[in-house]
Amino acid sequence: MQRSEKKIPRYTITTICFTCLTLLVAASPNWFQQIDEAIYHIKWQLNTSLLTIINLLAKTATIGPMSLFFLLLMIYLFQKKEKVLAFWAVSNLLIVGFLGSVFKHIIGRTRPDLGALVDRSSASFPSGHSLLAMCLVCTVFITLTYLKVEKAKGIKIFLVAYLVLIVLGRILLRVHYPSDVIAGMLLSYSWVNFSFSVVNQRYLQTFAEEDITQRSRRHHRKRKSLLLVFSLTLLFLGTLSISAYGVSMYHNLKKTANTMYKPRKSSTKSPDLAKGEPVSFLIMGIANDSKRKTDYRSNALMVVTVNNQLKETTITSIPRDYYVEIAGTDGEYNKINAAHVFGGADMQIKTVENILHIPINHYFSVDMDAMKDLGDAVGGVTVNNAFAFDAEGIHYPKGKQHLGGWEALQYARMRYEDPEGDYGRQRRQREVLIQLTDKLLSFNSLLKYQEILDVIGENGETDLSFDQMMSMLKQYTPALKNIKTDQLKGYDFTGDGETGIEGISYQLVEESERQRVENAIKEQMDIDTNQDEQNQ
Known part of the structure; x- marks a missing residue:
């Protein structure tokens, strides 16, 4: 007796081909991209x-x-x-x-x-x-x-x-x-x-x-069979879609991470992120606005500590006008945010480390103007305004309100109408940062990940490698959802030509306040507060 061989349907083969092609496009290896673009390297003229x-x-x-x-x-x-x-x-x-x-x-x-x-x-x-x-x-x-x-x-x-x-x-x-x-x-x-x-x-x-009598009896069973087949098809396509989406997200995240990656030489030992050890970051909001002529100063400066054991993240703002010795300048004093102008992220980080006697493990800097695009990409943020004010033609009433990207940027920038001055601005900057972090960690951001990555990739810089970012996402997400805030506070003084440039406003911080913040950050980092700076 001859065995009947069942042929594989053509649509099965084409479905497999489509699946493989989809995964290749999502992963986009260099060899595949070169093959895909090869036809466009041929010159042709069309009338x-x-x-x-x-x-x-x-x-x-x-x-x-x-x-x-x-x-x-x-x-x-x-x-x-x-x-x-x-x-x-x-x-x-x-x-x-x-x-x-x-x-x-x-x-x-x-x-x-x-x-x-x-x-x-x-x-x-x-x-x-x-x-x-x-x-x-x-x-x-x-x-x-x-x-x-x-x-x-x-x-x-x-x-x-x-x-x-x-x-x-x-x-x-x-x-x-x-x-x-x-x-x-x-x-x-x-x-x-x-x-x-x-x-x-x-x-x-x-x-x-079938004859008419059989049709009515079998019709119900056939509908069930068709529904089952259709459900299995949707399940297959859904699984394929999720797989392709995951591959595409992974590839695009890696591409963006490589674009942002700017390694630096540091004597500070980096914690093992894969094990979830406490880690510190310096967040720098770089102002590059020709209207305000800010010369790439880090006008938003925050030390962020993430303690996975405590499931807690703390954001500590540093006054941008803090009058300090700039690292690597042979004793030159200036506003702390000027360090970024003179020596970029390395000098800014070293200056903060010297002043607070703490290790900065990694950094992340972003163009402040990108807050507008990032805010729009995540669908805006909800803030709780402490008092009514106007900025850049926008009225901000007291209380909770939802802000788009441009409104959030101006909300975080306003200083002159705030009774707390720059400290009020820093408080609003932290508030917007926390809201953006919550949105970035939400499920809805997965659906807009490409738009978010485009904004961050074009305007951000970090010394975190792609693998380290993956470890952060895997290990530290619970801690990033529980955020507390702190503020290094000082008092105003005007330069007299000997201490600071004459007529320029600065901030000085009492040693007791500086020590308080240093101890708080060391406690969040599980560092002995009595440890000598040289042994950190």
């Missing part, structure tokens, strides 16, 4: 007339015209008394359109930056035009074959030519990578053929073979 034709043809592969095509197909099938086939055809357009949108959002691939000939703003992967065109071609092909339409060869040739022109057009217009259009075709082919195999086996063949 205006050809570009116009390609553009007009592309408009037919959008959701509007495609809806019309499928509506006409549905009417045709209703006339043929093929209701099941009619609903199947229309469902293909809706489902592949939905799947394409999901993958565009998950992967978030940017368009080729290689001289696109038309403007496109949506994500690149997969190609929506190729997706819809392939959906139309596959649906019509299957319909013609099922109905055994005579003289269908001409229609099929026309549809294949249409698909080829759409696919080539997306590449010639430089709005998609080859992998984008291939993925669009694979996804459509997989879904249309899979869904037809289910409908054909469960409805069309059964409906033709």
Whole structure:
């Protein structure tokens, strides 16, 4: 007796190919990116007339015209008394359109930056035009074959030519990578053929073979079977989507971390982040505003300690006008925020370490103006304003209020109307920082991670490597959700030419206050407060 061999359905193979291609695009290894861009290194010239034709043809592969095509197909099938086939055809357009949108959002691939000939703003992967065109071609092909339409060869040739022109057009217009259009075709082919195999086996063949008496009894069971198959399909696609999203997030986070990474030489021993040891950071908000002429001073200066054992994070603000000896300047005194102007992050960190006698393990600096974009990226922040004031034409009433990025930036900057002066501003800066941290650690930020990474990558700098960042996310999240604040406080004085530049305002801090903050930070870092500075 000859054993019957069951062939693997083509849609299974195309689904596997689509899965592999999706993961490659999400991971984006260099070799794959080079292959994907290779076609754009070939020089070709397209005249205006050809570009116009390609553009007009592309408009037919959008959701509007495609809806019309499928509506006409549905009417045709209703006339043929093929209701099941009619609903199947229309469902293909809706489902592949939905799947394409999901993958565009998950992967978030940017368009080729290689001289696109038309403007496109949506994500690149997969190609929506190729997706819809392939959906139309596959649906019509299957319909013609099922109905055994005579003289269908001409229609099929026309549809294949249409698909080829759409696919080539997306590449010639430089709005998609080859992998984008291939993925669009694979996804459509997989879904249309899979869904037809289910409908054909469960409805069309059964409906033709069974008599009227059997149909009503089996109909309920078939609906359950179809629902099960559809649920398993959604589960598979959901798992694929989550996997691709995770790979894409990991890759983009690593890319952003590498962009921000600026290693520094330090004698301070770094704690083992993988073990969750207490760690300290210096957070610097760098002002680079030509209007205010701030010369890259660190106008927001905070020591952040994270103690994983206590599940606690403490943010301690340092007055930007604190009159101190700047490290590495042979005894020169200036405002503490000027250290960043003279020697960047290294000098700023060393100055803070010398003044407070504490180790700074890592740093993070960000352009203050980026607070606007970051605030918008996380959907704004909610603050509790202590008193009503106006800043930059914006009125801030007393009490809780939700602020967009620009409003949050001005809220954190205002100083002159605050009874506490710069200390009030520092309190609002800490408040906004805490709110941003809460938003960044929330689930909603996962859906906007690319926008957030773009802002941080363009405006931030740190000596944390990618692996260290991963350890922070893994080990320190509970501590980052429990944030306390502190403030190093001093008093105003005006320079007289001997102590400070004449006429310039500074801050001096009493030794008792400085010692209080030093001891508090050492306690948060599990450092013996009686330990000599040389043995820290």
